[in-house]
Amino acid sequence: MDEAVIVGADIVAGHDGSAELVVRLLHPDGSEHPVLLDEDTGLKLMEACGASSLEDLYGQSWRLIMPQG
Amino acid sequence: MFDVIVKDGLVVDGSGAPGFRGDVAIKDGRIAAVGKVDGEARTVVDAAGRVVAPGFIDPHTHFDVQLLWDGAAKPALEHGITCVVPGNCSLSLAPLKASDRRAVVGMFQQIEEMPPEAFTTAFEWTWEDFAGYRAAIEKNLSINVAPLVGHSVIRLWVMGPASQERAATPEEIAAMQDLLRQCLDAGAVGLSTSFVDLDEHGRPVPSRFAQFEELDALAAVLGEYGRMLQVVPEFYATDITIARIDQLAELSLKHNIPTTFSPLFDTLAVPDNAERAIARVEEQFARGARVWPQMQTRPIDISFSLLRPSLFFARLPRWVRILRQPLEQRLAALRDPETVEKMIADCGPDGGEAMMGRLVARGGDACPADLAGKTLSEIAKARGQVPARALIDLSLENGLDVAFLSASQGHQSTDRIGPMLANPLVHIGASDGGAHLASFSTYGDTGYLFSEFVRKAGAMSLEKAVAKITGETADIWGLKDRGRLRPGLAADVVVFDADTIDRCEEEPAFDMPGDGMRYVRAARGIDTVLVNGEVAYRSGAYTDSRSGVVCV
Numbered sequence A: 001m002d003e004a005v006i007v008g009a010d011i012v013a014g015h016d017g018s019a020e021l022v023v024r025l026l027h028p029d030g031s032e033h034p035v036l037l038d039e040d041t042g043l044k045l046m047e048a049c050g051a052s053s054l055e056d057l058y059g060q061s062w063r064l065i066m067p068q069g
Numbered sequence B: 001m002f003d004v005i006v007k008d009g010l011v012v013d014g015s016g017a018p019g020f021r022g023d024v025a026i027k028d029g030r031i032a033a034v035g036k037v038d039g040e041a042r043t044v045v046d047a048a049g050r051v052v053a054p055g056f057i058d059p060h061t062h063f064d065v066q067l068l069w070d071g072a073a074k075p076a077l078e079h080g081i082t083c084v085v086p087g088n089c090s091l092s093l094a095p096l097k098a099s100d101r102r103a104v105v106g107m108f109q110q111i112e113e114m115p116p117e118a119f120t121t122a123f124e125w126t127w128e129d130f131a132g133y134r135a136a137i138e139k140n141l142s143i144n145v146a147p148l149v150g151h152s153v154i155r156l157w158v159m160g161p162a163s164q165e166r167a168a169t170p171e172e173i174a175a176m177q178d179l180l181r182q183c184l185d186a187g188a189v190g191l192s193t194s195f196v197d198l199d200e201h202g203r204p205v206p207s208r209f210a211q212f213e214e215l216d217a218l219a220a221v222l223g224e225y226g227r228m229l230q231v232v233p234e235f236y237a238t239d240i241t242i243a244r245i246d247q248l249a250e251l252s253l254k255h256n257i258p259t260t261f262s263p264l265f266d267t268l269a270v271p272d273n274a275e276r277a278i279a280r281v282e283e284q285f286a287r288g289a290r291v292w293p294q295m296q297t298r299p300i301d302i303s304f305s306l307l308r309p310s311l312f313f314a315r316l317p318r319w320v321r322i323l324r325q326p327l328e329q330r331l332a333a334l335r336d337p338e339t340v341e342k343m344i345a346d347c348g349p350d351g352g353e354a355m356m357g358r359l360v361a362r363g364g365d366a367c368p369a370d371l372a373g374k375t376l377s378e379i380a381k382a383r384g385q386v387p388a389r390a391l392i393d394l395s396l397e398n399g400l401d402v403a404f405l406s407a408s409q410g411h412q413s414t415d416r417i418g419p420m421l422a423n424p425l426v427h428i429g430a431s432d433g434g435a436h437l438a439s440f441s442t443y444g445d446t447g448y449l450f451s452e453f454v455r456k457a458g459a460m461s462l463e464k465a466v467a468k469i470t471g472e473t474a475d476i477w478g479l480k481d482r483g484r485l486r487p488g489l490a491a492d493v494v495v496f497d498a499d500t501i502d503r504c505e506e507e508p509a510f511d512m513p514g515d516g517m518r519y520v521r522a523a524r525g526i527d528t529v530l531v532n533g534e535v536a537y538r539s540g541a542y543t544d545s546r547s548g549v550v551c552v
Helices: A038-046 B097-110 B131-136 B151-164 B170-185 B210-224 B238-255 B273-286 B317-325 B327-335 B337-346 B374-381 B389-399 B414-422 B445-456 B462-468 B470-475
Strands: A005-015 A019-026 A032-037 B003-013 B018-026 B031-036 B041-046 B051-054 B056-058 B081-084 B148-150 B189-194 B229-232 B259-261 B293-297 B299-302 B405-410 B493-496 B502-512 B516-524 B526-531 B534-538
Touching: A005 A032, A005 B299, A005 B405, A019 A038, A032 A038, A032 B238, A032 B462, A032 B502, B003 B031, B003 B493, B003 B526, B018 B097, B041 B229, B041 B534, B051 B462, B056 B445, B081 B405, B081 B526, B097 B151, B131 B170, B148 B151, B148 B170, B151 B189, B170 B210, B189 B210, B210 B229, B210 B238, B229 B238, B238 B259, B238 B273, B273 B293, B273 B405, B273 B414, B293 B414, B317 B327, B317 B337, B327 B337, B327 B389, B337 B389, B374 B389, B414 B516, B445 B462, B462 B470
Parallel strands: B003 B041, B003 B051, B056 B081, B148 B189, B189 B229, B229 B259, B259 B293
Antiparallel strands: A005 A019, A019 A032, B003 B018, B018 B031, B051 B493, B299 B405, B493 B526, B502 B516, B526 B534
């Protein structure tokens, strides 16, 4: 593994009442940390990954979180 | 002769000390005596069987616009709140050049979700500078206001459109410092900034383009006055939040200022988030820094409609695929019997009863009025349908404009949150009062503190809970005249029933300019609220009193 990948995903309640996506990234040095994505970004990530469920995100590159994929 | 005596109540004075039976006498807007008071008064408030406490202080609100036509910040005052802090998250309505109003209105609408009429018909723009805004709200206040000035508007004033494009030059930073001084001289309680907020076009707000040198320079000005720096950190991203805590600590120590970040949420999805953040706060306080995390009391709800895709359905692949389609194709899919059968089957053999049955039809949109507030399970039974089909059909019948609420989806674990709220270094706040109007109610968090965390969970005593939202809050913000029942201090007083104080159910109200809708919660258990010695709310009704002030 030479770049961070998604190893977990969960829906959380955003402070504005929307459903948001927390993905957990595993880095090459073995560390993990969560990143919060707003509803639009979360849906775009799922689309970019061709994901129709949260589990489909597992193993995907962190780069797909970025708008340009 | 006193002006008012609040008689024979349980005096909980905001210091955290045990309550005692006694009276509170008021003269010329100030507390004249506390204890057994002899003498007469023009007004006597019978507080027998009730708690007499300092008025509550709400340190994180967005009432900036509403205060221009509603000096009580309704319904905040009826919940016992006698002082609000607007101007959070880098946004205030001053200083603001006339030519920049449109840009800032867009940012406010993004956060507050106010109807356009709120900015076009509800008040007259008479100001550009902070002193002018202060004068505009001061004419009509029945609640006290300690306003923050927003970093984004300071940046916009100095840099214009470039404020959302680049870092500032040294000359521009110096101009921002001068402008901040003017605002602090005019009564701003501090500066707010944000590392996360977006404008209505999805662009970062101006404050997010600032380099650390700019924030450091502005904090230096705050240090000249000893005033507050409020920030919105990258919540749930724990490591980044911790980095922000460290950054705030450095600013606090270097410039001898209080700082606060809001919100800090607990979530089971990132279970160590709040715990780690608070641990870092404790370490920084041990170094002498002041970095106050603001934590709200209420759980977070998720709301959605089928008008646009929502991650609420992220565990239902077929629903996600269908709701992500453009509107026409989405409608076609939802009208296709075969597709709908499959969608319902995805929700389990109970037709979505376990998954969706507890959703609540919110009302305030196209939802039939008689269904608002009912659970999807109740609606489905009345229609003779399973919940998933009822959700789809009810949405289709009303142009998809029916919002559903999934209650308590975040920050919902009383057992975890109670001890955090009781932590002496955790600042109770972050209500967001006056924001997110069309999404959920931001009122009643103080009532919920007493009903959930004092009465139900026993996470803290009545006296401690009162101190957290009165005396301790006043200390954190440097509001030297507020927060305690002590002779000489301003007479902000709330009389409430400790056994019943609470927030009521959320309901839509159409009381915004242009008949705009917002969700509100009425108060329960609040008898009387006095602001600067005048009765502003009593027995369920607001008075004509206009005794509120800008109280910095």
